[in-house]
Amino acid sequence: YCFRNLERRDYDSVLDYLSGKYVELEQRNVYAKIWVDRERGLMGRRGKLARVLYSTNIGTIPDESYIKVKIGRQNIGKIDEGFLERLRKGDIFVLGGKTYRFLYAKGQTAQVAPSAGPPTVPSWFSEQLPLSFDLAMEIGRFRRLIEERLRNNEEREEILSFIHEYLYVDKNSANSIYEYMKEQYLYAKIPTDKKILVEFYRGFGRKRYIVFHTLFGRRVNDALSRAIAYVISRRERRDVMISLSDNGFYITAGERKIQALRALEDLKGMDLRGVLAKAIDNTEVLARRFRHCATRSLMILRFYKEHRKSVGMQQIGSKILLNFVKRLPGEFSILKEARREVLEDLMDIQHAEEIMDLIRRGGIKIETISTDVPSPFSLNLISQGYMDIMRMEDRMEFIIRMHQAILDRINKNAA
Structure with a gap:
């Protein structure tokens, strides 16, 4: 049963709200939508409109729409609501070939300002x-x-044969x-899987990047990166x-130094769930997810007496x-569910x-390593924002140039 692991206190909390x-x-x-008699173990609907409100508003699929992007009153374009969830104040993104800095969102409108800096958020990959x-x-x-085979100086053909047998790929793919x-x-x-590489790279406008090569998938990396960033922002006040991406994440504060490794060390002694709950507290992602939960739980009515409430409202x-509800005593059940959805x-x-x-x-x-040219594994992550504002031919030239720079460093180290 889908609710077999639901704790009694959570069940009672939902009944208290309803x-x-x-x-x-x-x-x-x-x-109130229902009445509850705990002594007799009974409950029922409250009010004449309870049945109508339930049948016209119940549903688990939230209303979603595009977000209008504006500079003051001037319309710039639209972005997907899922993309807005990822934005934090100060993030720079590309829209219509131009870069904008995200300021805040109100309803279904995002206010931005023109920016000359490079994008910090890559293009939205939709679903x-x-x-x-x-x-x-x-x-x-x-x-x-x-890595073990390379360290043991195995022959190229032996490693290619291993790749071919392990991954069932053709010769060209194995060679790549x-x-x-x-x-x-x-x-x-x-x-x-047993080693996280932290790469300290400085470049692209003298910005300092701390790249965490954490191949654990985007959802895990989202949690780890937000937690580390929260610890840094709290300790360094910036x-x-x-x-x-799926392969890792980077943290940067422009040209300023940040103690990311120290933040990771501090995080070892903290409750990760508690840190993340604080990190998402004032974010768009929690606000959007709370709306979804509020409409499902009939806190917000999408339909009332033949009137439909827009997504913005x-x-x-x-x-x-x-x-x-953040000011209510205890942990309000609907807010708890919104936080659970995010985490x-x-x-x-x-x-x-x-x-x-x-x-x-x-385990x-x-x-750690320090580089003046991004390593092959970090190049895509670091450059993905810049690639959004490049023409296709410029992208190819950029990739070739960066790859050649890596090969030059390898040859220089081998000499």
């Missing part, structure tokens, strides 16, 4: 599925096996994988920018409710906690 125990919510036009944690760990294991792995091995180190209403559905807090536990116990080692 039966109107939180009388303060009536100030926000949220009224592209993240790499699963289990598959990511298997890829990490494959990397480890390749071999060259990619070998260049990373010769230039830096290969991150694996905002940091994050960009992530739903969002404005949910933000007011969100700020209100467990959008992110992967469970496997992120497993990774942190492995780091604490030494995953942390190694």
Whole structure:
């Protein structure tokens, strides 16, 4: 049964909300939907409209629409609501070939300002599925096996044969994988399922990048990157920018130095779930997810007496409710569910906690390198924002030039 693991206190908390125990919510036009007699173990609908409200508003699929992007009153364009969830104040993104800095969102409108800086958020990949944690760990294991063979100086043909048999790929694919792995091995180190590589790179406008090669999938990396960034921002009193992918993430504060490794060390002694709950507290992602939960739980009515409430008005209403329920005593059930959705559905807090536990116990080692040219594994992650504002022919030229720079460094080190 889908609710077999639901704790009794959570069940009672939902009943408390539905039966109107939180009388303060009536100030926000949220009224009781049912009555509960705990002594006799009975419950039922309350009010003549309860059945109508339920049948016209119930549903698990939230209303979504595009977000208008404006500079003041001037319309710039539209972005997907899922893309807005990823944005934090100060993030720079590309829209219509130009870069804009995100300021804030209200309802279904995002206010931005023109920016001359490079994008910090790559293009939205819509419904592209993240790499699963289990598959990511298997890829990490494959990397480890390749690294062992390179370290043991096995012949090229032996490694190609292993790749062909292990992955069931043709000769051309096996050769591409071999060259990619070998260049990373010769230039830096290969991150694996038992080794996280932290790369300190300075370039692209003198910005300092701290790249965490964490091949655990985008959902786990989302959790880890937000937690580390939150620890940094709290300790150093500054905002940091994050960009992530399935293969890892980077943190940067422009030209300023940040103590990311120290933040990771501090995080070992913290409750990751608690840190992330604080990190998402004032974010767009929590506000949007709370709206979804509020409409499902009938806190916000999409339809009332033949009138339909727009998504924008739903969002404005949910933000007011969100700020209100945060002040309620205890942990309000709908807010708890919104946080759970962010941490467990959008992110992967469970496997992120497993990774942190492995780091604490030494099951995953942390190694560092410093580079003046991005390593082959980090090049795509670091350059993905810049690539969005390049023409296609410029992108190819850029990739070729950067690849040649890596080969030059390898040859220089070998000489």
